[in-house]
Every structure is written in structure tokens, then in C-alpha cells.
Amino acid sequence: MSFQNVRKASQEKAQGLLLPSLQSPQPSVSVSSSVSIAGSAHTADKTTLMDFLGQFDKDRPEHHDKASGTSQHEEVEESEPEEPSEKEEAKIEESATATQPIEPEPEQSKQESGPATEKASDSENRPNEQKSADEETSVSLEHITSTSYGEGEELNDTSDSEEEEEELKASQKEELPKPKKQDDKKLPTDYPNPPTSNKKSVVFDFQKFLTMFKNKQCEPIHKYLRSFLTQFSQRTWTVDEQVKLIKDFEAFLYDKLLQYYPFNTIQDELELDNCKEGLEKLVLTRLYSQVFAPATPKPKQSPQQREDLLKDRKYHTSLKLYDWINPRHLDIPVSLGLESNFVKLASGEINKINNYKSPRDKIICILNCCKIIFGLIRQQQKMHQIEENADSFVPLLIYVLLQAKPKYLYSNLQYIERFRLEEFLVGETSYYVSTLEIACNFIIDLDRDKLTIEDEEFDEQLALAKQRLEKQKEEKKQRNEQKGANDILSPIPKKLTELIGSNSNESPSQVLTKSAEMMKQSISSSFNNLFQTSPSPSETPAKQELIDIKKLSLEEHEHQETMRKQREETTDALVSMFPNLDRELITDVVASKARTEGGGNIGDCVDALLELSH
């Protein structure tokens, strides 16, 4: 089949099949489409996939009902046909800006459906266009038409234990929205770039990807994306299902993407990687509140996610119980003087992990942190006879974690392991992610035997730490009780004030992003109106584009400003770390690194300055 035909067929499908009930609410068999993903023939995979298929079936809404209006919920949503690609575009825009973890809003998923009565055998219906010789699995990504972003009533679900509630609220209310405060350098468009290697590499350019992605020609892709996101949000998947679904969909969408302009013009391998990165970030940013355990509203958490959170809780407790540990307890032959600046800097990097949603961005925070620790090792090498190896690195990494106390480290690592594209989680990256897992697990299971310490000192320190912890818990409980009472009264208005009112120190674009995200998650019908300000949703691409461009340029400006601020802060830190170097020189190094690496990679600055200071 010729390329033209393929393309035409897919377009037809996208327009005709993916969104039929949006355009014409007919009880139609063509409402759902399914996507099959083929690979090598593993029978094991097939089994799981069939199970999975069944689950999909379970949740497929009855479209006849929808059309005839028996499902009230859906009828409301359907009453206004939408032009999804435009809406999609708006959301894509949001994804670009939503690098900040945003407080998850519980989703109303009232469409829990009954068991599947039949499993569709889809192989017969498959259009031959995409038939591939080595099909293995098929995942149905059938389309349903209503988003189920709810109003947040489930937040007040009190069925679970108090403790858990407390923990969850703590995670949702206090911690996730906060990073902004400690790290106001972060801007929507700001994403990190990795330490450079001498390998040929391109700086990941998400903005560029989005610009291409927004192209009108990619409209069918927008529809696939939207269809998938909608379908995904319909129920709570197990973690394994999530991984399979998302990876399969990413592979599917990537293949599709390359059929459309401007992506079909890409020749360069690295540019193609940029697309894969872009897709991963786009998809996972949008699904973050469903796949990242700490951001997932409790009612939607899967058992595995609950387990992750349990580990996080253990980890957080350990951090609090052992916050008194000093390098000596871990046999770190480094005295703390000048070096503490390295530790601070490394802490700052690892703590950014919760500011980002995409696995790649999180990984880069990890790599930057590791790189700074190696900078410290290199600096101390001569003085303390330490070698640059795992023996010296692992204890320092643990020490940095104990100082930095990055939240939800366990969940973050699980998330990375699960959702980072396998082809990118290799080699050095894989090594440092694994090492961080080791450090995290070490902290989770930390006890007396794992430290170099006298019993007396240990008992004393631990008793003191426990006292502090108890006190904190008590305070937290009281705060939450008050909060809980408020929530029951009026969850949404409170949200609004929280988001817009109390964050007056945020930049306009941040508020915009946040409120937009909130709208998306909580008031789906209003959301439709919000992004369809024009009477006819499909006829104002120019207008929409203009809004997009304005938004972009605003963000770009903010971004520049942030980068400048960030460079200043970096310079300050570095000046204190390298007192023997001239401030001007350090400023130059920071500036030049910022230019060349696109993100002002701090690890590289440390490297360069270490060289200079010798």
C-alpha cells in the first residue's frame, strides 16, 4: 500500500472512527476503534494482552446508551460536540507548561462498568493497511467520548484509615504544590538538560517538538492522543497494565506521527529521538496524576501504587529518624567545610525531581546530583586519598539524600523504571538510577547495624529524633483536622482560592497554567467553554494560534528571566565553593555553559571550575 493511501486511511479513521459520537451521536458500531501493537511473537505477552483486552472491554461504555441519553452523565458531556483537536491543542500547550507538579484533583470516574460480556476478536476487522507480519499483541484503545474529570467529591471519602488520609492529604495539599516556593526558578518551559558527554547529542527541545506537533497536519495525532487519554482515565489500571498501555501507545503514536507532516520530513536519527522524547513527555505529563503514585488521588490508586506510597512513607520516616547522621557514621572520609557547598548544590539538584513530571526530566535531576557528588570526590581526591569509584560515591550519595530529603524518592524511582522509554534507560543513566535505588533502599532499611556508631550515641540520637517526629505528627494531625473540616464544606471554592488567591507571588503564566490545569481536572464542562470561546469550535485556528503564540512568548520571556536568576544563584554557590577563583571567572564559566548546553548545566560548571582551580 502506498504511503498516500496509508495516510489517507489513517486520516479517515481518525476522523471517521475515533470521534464519531462527537460529531454525530448515532448509535454506531464504529464508535470504538482498537489499536493493535505488534511485535515479536511471545505467547506470554499474548496472554496478558488478552486479559488486558478483556479489561478494556469491561470499561467500554455503551454507546447506544450514550446516544439515546440513558446515561445522564454522558449526556451532559455530549450535549456540546467538541472539536477535540483544538481542545487537544490547548492541552498540549498546557503540557508544555505543566512542568510543575500540580496538586491532583480527584477525578470523578463514575463510569465503573460491569464485566465484559464479550471479547471482541479484532483481527478480522483490522484494516489491512497496518497489518504487520509479526503481530503479537493487540491493545484496544477504543474511543469513548466523554472525559470524566470530576468535581472532587471523592476527596472527602472517609472510608480509609485516618492515618492514610492524613498522609495523603499531606502529600496532596502540602507537598506537591510547594516546590514552587523553594524553587521559584522553575518555569513552565524550563526543563533540564543532561550533563554533556563527548558523544554526539542534541539538546532535547520540547518546545520545538510542540511547535511541530501543533501543526494542523497532525490533527489526527491529536485525536489519537485525546482518545487515548480519555480512555485511560476511565478506570484504575494496575501498574502493569498502565506500563503496557502507555508504552504500546507511545510506540503506536510514534509510528503514526512519522506519517504526518512535519514529522515525515525528519531524517536525522537524533531528531527522531527528540520526537520520542517529546511524545513521552507529552503523554506522561498528561497522565501524571494517574501514573505517579503520590499525585494519584486516593480513590484511583492501584494496590501497587499504595505499596509504593507505603515505601515512601517508610523512607520519609527514615529521613526524619536519621536526620542527625553525619559523614563519619557512613565512613565518609570527607570533612565538612568547604565541601558542604557541594552537598548543598547536589541536594538542590535532587530536590528538583518533584518539580518535573516527565521521566526524562526527573532522571536529569538525578544525573546532575550525581555529577556534583563526583565533583566533590574529585576535589577531595588528593587530600583524603579517596578514589573515584562506587565505594566512595555510594556513601556520599546516601549522605546527600539524608541532607536533601527529596520527597517521594521511592515512587519517583519506580515511576522512572516503569515509564522511561527502555531504549533511553540504558548505560550510564541506568547505572545511576540503579545506584540511587540502592541508596533509597538503604535509607528505607536503615538501622544501627548499617552505621559506624557507638550504641550510646545511636540510642541518644534516635530518641531525640523520635521525639521530634512525634511532635511533628501531632501538629500535622491538628492541621489536617482543620483542613478536613474546611474541605467538606466546599472543596472547589477552596481550591480556587488556594490556587489563585494564595499564590499571588507566582508569575502570571504560572497562575494561568495552574488554573487551567485545575479547570481541566475539575470542571470539564466549563473547561470546554473556556477553550472554545469562539462560537464555532472548529473555525478559529488563527485565533487559537494567536493565543498560543502570545502565551508562548510570555513563557519564553519568563523563561529567560528565570534562567538569568538561576545563573546568578549558581554563581553564588560556586563562588563559595571555589574561593580561590575569581567571581568574574566563575560568572563567565556559568554564562558560557548556559549558552552551550541550553540549560546551564551545573555539573559541567563544577567540572570546568575544578579543572581551573588545580
Add this chain to the structure above:
Amino acid sequence: MSSNTATEHGQSAMRFAQFKLVLLGESAVGKSSIVHRFVKDSFTDSRESTIGAAFLTQTIQIDANTTVKFEIWDTAGQERYRSLASMYYRNAQAALVVFDITQESSLDKAKYWIKELQKQASSGIVIALVGNKLDLEEERKISKDEAQAFANELGLMYAEVSAKTGEKVKDCFKDIALKLPLEEKLSQQGQRRRRTVDLNQRPSTNEQQCAC
């Protein structure tokens, strides 16, 4: 499945395979020194790591048209991290378990790692027991025969090297490379898992509203 093009094109094509090797052993036995020596001394241009020297890569040519690249994962040798090391074994195809020939206790530790590997690592893993500090022959506490016998018993490779002088270091890695399942790896690499996707129409099924 497209098989490896290198083998199809016969002798003239270069064959290239990549393997993960974990480095195990007590802290002071000089395990990372062996690797640093290997990485620095080899004739192929050594690739600096991006982050730090705990993870290094080095290629080695085992014959005229075959190159093997090692991804070397250093592990922390201190006792307190022991139980966590299995995280590093995942998908390792080779392991270098290092002891110090002048330190009696270090062989016991090595034996522990070997047991661990045999329990937890993938079954086909190539394990080499390596005695370091050959340059300190006069201080030797562990006889070559003893260590060799132990290795033979468990079917491991055995080598004695000096990270300090570089003696036998490269040979050791080359021997490991020769033992690795090269063909298998090549055909794996050849199969670029390309997943294609199908979109098709499906009839709708009945939705049943949840009663709750």
C-alpha cells in the same frame, strides 16, 4: 525478523556487541583500580564517562572484525551495602569478582559474592574470580592453587592481575569477552524490535453501569 546484518555480510563486516559487567569485591581489594587500568591502558580510545568513574565503558577487539564493548558497573564493596547489590546484577552478562591475594579474608568475601551471583544473577552470567595485587607476590597469603581450585570447582574463570603494573589486566577482560555469548547477543541486537501498531474498528460491547 531481520537477522544481524554483520553476519550476513560475512567476513568484511565488523561485528560489535555490548555487554554489562558488574564489578564486585570488598572495598580495599582494588577492584576499581583494575577497571581504571583497563580503561586507560587499552589501545582503543577510551571513552570518558559523563558523570563519574563508577560507570565506565571500554571496547576491546577480540579478533580482526569483532569488537566487544563492556559497560562496567562498579559496586560499593562495603559490608553495609551488601544486601542491596542485587539491584546491580539485573541483566549483567559478566561479573568480575575481585579479591586481594595478600588478604586472606578477601577471598571469603569473594566467595560470598559468587554465591550471591549464582543465586540471583541471570543464569548464563560469566563469572571471573580475579586475584589482584600480583605485584605484591612476596606478601601473598592466598596461593594460586587454592583460588584456582575453588574457581574450577564452581566452573568460574580465574585470573591473577596487578592493577598497579597493569599485568594481565587486559588479558583478563579479553578472556571474559571470548567467553561471552557473542552470537546470541549479535542476533538479539540485530532484531531491532520494531513494534508496529494496528488501528482497527471494533464493534462496541455492552456497558453495564456499576451499581454503586
